[in-house]
Amino acid sequence: MLEAVNVRYEYHGGKVALDGVDLQVREGEVVALMGSNGAGKTTLMKVLVGLLRPKSGKVVLDGSEISELSSKEVARRIGYVPQIADSLFFLESVREEMRYALRNFGIGDADHRVEFLLERFGLSELRDRSPFSLSGGQKKRLSIAVVLAWDPKYVLLDEPTLGQDKSGREAIAWTIESLRREGRGVVVATHDVEFVSELDPQVTLLSSGRVLASGQAYEVLSDEKLMKSANLLPPQSVIISKQLTRLGIRTTHRVNELVSSIATLMRCKEFGDKHR
Ligand SMILES: Nc1ncnc2c1ncn2[C@@H]1O[C@H](COP(=O)(O)OP(=O)(O)O)[C@@H](O)[C@H]1O
Ligand SMILES: [Mg+2]
Incomplete structure (x- = not known):
């Protein structure tokens, strides 16, 4: 060490x-x-x-x-x-x-x-x-x-x-x-x-x-207060994952997982539109 x-x-x-x-x-x-x-x-x-x-x-x-x-x-x-x-x-x-x-x-x-x-x-x-x-x-x-x-x-x-x-x-x-x-x-x-x-x-x-x-x-x-006090902006992926979480969608900050959450959401929406 x-x-x-x-x-x-x-x-x-x-x-x-x-x-x-x-x-x-x-x-x-x-x-x-x-x-x-x-x-x-x-x-x-x-x-x-x-x-x-x-x-x-x-x-x-x-x-x-x-x-x-x-x-x-x-x-x-x-x-x-x-x-x-x-x-x-x-x-x-x-x-x-x-x-x-x-x-x-x-x-x-x-x-x-x-x-x-x-x-x-x-x-x-x-x-x-x-x-x-x-x-x-x-x-x-x-x-x-x-x-x-x-x-x-x-x-x-x-x-x-x-x-x-x-x-x-x-x-x-x-x-x-x-x-x-x-x-x-x-x-x-x-x-x-x-x-x-x-x-x-x-x-x-x-x-x-x-x-x-x-x-x-x-x-x-992802700790906004902490990042602000260190004078740093959180990464884009953290901002997006937080907004998705606020909408009730569980995801992570990892870009590939974010993309698959968004893709799933879009497929759900398409399915909903078709069967309305
Ligand atoms: N050779 C030096 N003489 C005096 N102050 C210095 C010197 N090098 C760095 N500092 C000061 O020490 C602090 C830390 O600098 P530094 O370690 O280079 O920060 P960072 O790498 O995080 O940007 C800063 O306030 C900087 O201005
Ligand atoms: Mg330096």
């Missing part, structure tokens, strides 16, 4: 970005860290991976405080994909970036793994291009592929859907789901309520550096 315990963080100048935050992610679990701009998501990700040291509280990685582990050991076990992906790249080609990541941690069979990951992220055609010439969405996918190259047990993704088109979002959703199935712990910092609604993870909701709520996605996303 990767765990933040009562973490407080202050930037120079006294800005309190995290104020007594607890967060836990277990192996095989996805946690969405949600909150509007400035809520403290990125700061918490950096604290979790040891890039920022909390003023008080601690981060515990599988039973050891990370302040007692070497930065290489932490990086080997926690893969962190920052919000701005560019900062990870420094080599001439996409393939070289991937190879370097593997060599750095002494992982064998590099070529096979590099090709597998490039394929998985739709980057095979771009393997000889400079990372800096890629689009924002491609850079983001490359940065996730680089981090996965060394097989970390925990993966932290900061705003992974930012700048992604439909297929990019699908690739990221699919990746998160497979990381979970492989037994890794994943933390996704995001204010993308639509993405979280489809992913259906555990949610921790941050506002002004404090945890407002933790729970299953639908529980949190």
Whole structure:
């Protein structure tokens, strides 16, 4: 388990970005860290991976405080994909970036793994291009592929859907789901309520550096008061499912179930019209 315990963080100048935050992610679990701009998501990700040291509280990685582990050991076990992906790249080609990541941690069979990951992220055609010439969405996918190259047990993704088109979002959703199935712990910092609604993870909701709520996605996303106080809009599917519930139709927020409830309703109406 990767765990933040009562973490407080202050930037120079006294800005309190995290104020007594607890967060836990277990192996095989996805946690969405949600909150509007400035809520403290990125700061918490950096604290979790040891890039920022909390003023008080601690981060515990599988039973050891990370302040007692070497930065290489932490990086080997926690893969962190920052919000701005560019900062990870420094080599001439996409393939070289991937190879370097593997060599750095002494992982064998590099070529096979590099090709597998490039394929998985739709980057095979771009393997000889400079990372800096890629689009924002491609850079983001490359940065996730680089981090996965060394097989970390925990993966932290900061705003992974930012700048992604439909297929990019699908690739990221699919990746998160497979990381979970492989037994890794994943933390996704995001204010993308639509993405979280489809992913259906555990949610921790941050506002002004404090945890407002933790729970299953639908529980949190459908709480209008809570979402309003976090300065987030509920996802469209939650708004529609609530309106259907008010009409006496039991359904869920999942898009395919919403569609089948609506289809059933329409068939009932057609049947009623015919037999009137
Ligand atoms: N380097 C910094 N120096 C001072 N304040 C910062 C710095 N980085 C972030 N902050 C402030 O800390 C708070 C949390 O920021 P951040 O963690 O980036 O939020 P989020 O990722 O949720 O948008 C914000 O009020 C932000 O302005
Ligand atoms: Mg951020």
